[in-house]
Amino acid sequence: MNDIIAVGLERDQLREAERAVLVGINRLRGEGLRSMRELAQLCLAAGAIPVEVMVQPRRRPDPARYVGKGKLEELKALRLSADAEIVLFDDELSPVQVSTLIDALDCKVLDRTELILDIFSQHATTREGQIQVELAQLSYLLPRLTGKGRMMDRIRGGGGGVGGGVGVRGPGETKLETDRRQLQRRMSRLRAQLEEIRSQREVESSTRRGSGVPLVSLVGYTNAGKSTLLNALVGSEEVKAHDRLFETLETTIRRAPVDGAEVLLSDTVGFIHNLPEDLVSAFMTTLEQLHEADVIVHVLDASGPWVNTERDASELILERLGVADKPTIVVLNKWDQVAGTARGEQVLMEMPDGLPISAREQMGLEQLRLLIAEAAFAHFVTLSLHVPYDRMDLLQLCREGGRVLSEEYEQDHVAAEVEVDGELVGRLKAFVVAPG
Numbered sequence: 001m002n003d004i005i006a007v008g009l010e011r012d013q014l015r016e017a018e019r020a021v022l023v024g025i026n027r028l029r030g031e032g033l034r035s036m037r038e039l040a041q042l043c044l045a046a047g048a049i050p051v052e053v054m055v056q057p058r059r060r061p062d063p064a065r066y067v068g069k070g071k072l073e074e075l076k077a078l079r080l081s082a083d084a085e086i087v088l089f090d091d092e093l094s095p096v097q098v099s100t101l102i103d104a105l106d107c108k109v110l111d112r113t114e115l116i117l118d119i120f121s122q123h124a125t126t127r128e129g130q131i132q133v134e135l136a137q138l139s140y141l142l143p144r145l146t147g148k149g150r151m152m153d154r155i156r157g158g159g160g161g162v163g164g165g166v167g168v169r170g171p172g173e174t175k176l177e178t179d180r181r182q183l184q185r186r187m188s189r190l191r192a193q194l195e196e197i198r199s200q201r202e203v204e205s206s207t208r209r210g211s212g213v214p215l216v217s218l219v220g221y222t223n224a225g226k227s228t229l230l231n232a233l234v235g236s237e238e239v240k241a242h243d244r245l246f247e248t249l250e251t252t253i254r255r256a257p258v259d260g261a262e263v264l265l266s267d268t269v270g271f272i273h274n275l276p277e278d279l280v281s282a283f284m285t286t287l288e289q290l291h292e293a294d295v296i297v298h299v300l301d302a303s304g305p306w307v308n309t310e311r312d313a314s315e316l317i318l319e320r321l322g323v324a325d326k327p328t329i330v331v332l333n334k335w336d337q338v339a340g341t342a343r344g345e346q347v348l349m350e351m352p353d354g355l356p357i358s359a360r361e362q363m364g365l366e367q368l369r370l371l372i373a374e375a376a377f378a379h380f381v382t383l384s385l386h387v388p389y390d391r392m393d394l395l396q397l398c399r400e401g402g403r404v405l406s407e408e409y410e411q412d413h414v415a416a417e418v419e420v421d422g423e424l425v426g427r428l429k430a431f432v433v434a435p436g
């Protein structure tokens with residue numbers, strides 16, 4: 001099982017990183033392996049080193065210990081022999097499990113949800129993102145105060161010799177000593193601040209909708225290459241794009257040219273298998289951008305072994321968000337890595353609706369731009385206009401909020417054919433003429 005572990009930290013990071021034992025259960029053949037490999041990636045993204053793996057075949061976790069009694073004894077010995085400071089579980093642990101495992105293992109005990117929150121806390125740069133992370137952390141922490149309090153005491157007191165690190169960022173050290181009422185008051189204040197941000201976001205969204213420029217949202221599994229694709233379509237390197245899970249946390253919006261017009265492109269936080277409901281809810285203000293999208297571009301990593309599972313997981317979240325019926329373009333990114341191979345042929349057979357592209361190699365992007373334009377402007381109205389030379393601002397308005405399909409300069413006006421959003425039709429009504 002140790003082929004799951006693939007260290008991806010720099011040499012200087014390795015010396016300082018905490019060591020972790022990964023623990024999971026194999027409910028379905030093959031599914032446990034996929035999930036544990038993803039957990040190893042998450043562990044590396046958080047800055048820890050996965051050094052050992054333990055997987056127990058079971059239908060469901062033990063309600064008190066997660067693993068069986070005998071397996072827990074094996075885990076204690078494995079943790080000590082590996083000199084690991086963390087034991088990381090592949091499912092969200094209940095408060096009872098947390099308490100039992102901390103007592104039994106005498107070290108830092110973390111689960112998948114807590115690990116994802118730790119990664120989020122490292123990548124949150126805006127005030128909105130930081131509020132969302134803290135609110136999600138406190139929501140997770142509230143029912144687990146007792147067990148986590150004991151764990152923090154051991155960390156500070158030298159139980160295992162660990163001082164801070166993975167899983168104790170954010171509200172950890174300072175908030176664990178406060179009582180439930182204080183935490184609940186803090187959560188209420190954070191929700192109020194998010195509501196203010198939501199109100200401001202609605203004002204900004206209203207302004208965007210008034211411009212008539214279509215909004216296209218990039219979605220997909222974390223690390224599928226959404227940020228790289230956004231940079232490629234925009235023609236810049238403004239958005240960070242690294243080979244790490246959850247590199248993008250806050251929504252990014254940029255203008256991009258498509259088939260003689262412009263659209264707004266947004267890059268959102270990546271999805272992941274078994275993303276807890278609390279995390280989806282905590283980041284709802286960010287993901288609300290998807291409700292405003294005219295088109296969704298679903299980015300898949302065609303080179304990965306779990307592309308079907310990742311598509312299913314992403315589509316499930318889109319359904320939970322209520323946006324699964326939006327016009328959607330499926331793109332098979334990183335196609336340069338599988339083009340001309342049996343694997344590539346298999347992916348095309350399984351996903352005939354997918355467009356093969358490579359954002360990094362600039363492959364297939366022109367066809368993608370055409371598909372985006374076709375979908376984004378499908379609801380637009382085609383008008384024939386005679387625009388006086390002293391109202392050339394109207395043509396500029398059409399370019400910014402639609403497309404100018406043709407223009408001919410006559411003696412006292414410009415004869416133009418345009419495609420515009422319905423909201424602009426009223427402003428252009430006085431200049432509309434019958435075509436031909």
